[in-house]
Amino acid sequence: MELKRYTQFLVKDFERNGLNLILTKREELQRLRTQIDELSVQYIRNLNDDKSFLIFDHSGLLGLPLEFLKTLEKFENDKYKIRLKIHHLSAVLDLCKVGLTRRNVAVAYGKRYEANLPILEKLVQLRHKSAKLVGHSYYADFIVGSRMAMSSSKYLSHPTKRLLR
Structure with missing residues (x-):
């Protein structure tokens, strides 16, 4: 039984890697x-090279430990640079008592390096094409197919996943 599975x-796995396709498709x-x-x-690389930051005075960073400051x-x-890197982001979002500061940092972090948008769009297109080549309708089906859910429709029908739609 185990050998069969x-x-x-x-x-x-071989099929997911396209080994059942004709040479040109492979x-x-x-x-x-x-x-x-x-x-x-x-x-x-673009995200790692990003040097974006926001400037705040001490009153905008209330709640952050003195050691961090x-x-x-x-x-x-006497203003501080908050870099849009994960170690600054997590400290500000977790510890800062100023809601406007947390919001500004979170929004700026989400918008950093907008040059990645065309890259992301191209990645979505290429992933969709590759999933279609190996017989899946969508990239989500390709990814989820190797997991316990086995299909994106089963995954999205799970009660906890409905909240994500």
């Missing part, structure tokens, strides 16, 4: 995956 898993899938990998690396880069007139 393992064999079925291997066959399904090459196209490989080309798509290479493009997806390159764009994903560029997307992450000492680590921040100072700006003119």
Whole structure:
């Protein structure tokens, strides 16, 4: 029984990787995956290279520990630079008592490096094409197909997932 399930898993994995496709389709899938990998690396590199920051005075950072404030880069007139990196973001969102500061940091973090938008759009298109090549209607079906849910419709019909729609 276990050997049969393992064999079925291997066959399904081979199919997910396009090994059941004709050579031209398999090459196209490989080309798509290479493009997806390159764009994903560029997307992450753009976020890592992002130097965005916001400026706040001490009153805008109430609730943040003094030790944290000492680590921040100072700006003119005793103001502080909050970089839009995860270690600053989590500290501000978790500890800052000023709602407007938390909101401004969260919104700016979500909008950082807008040059990634075309990359993201291209990634969605390429992932959709690659999923179609291996026989799935949508990329979500491709991804969820290897998980316990087995299909995106089952995944989205789960009671806790309905809230995400």
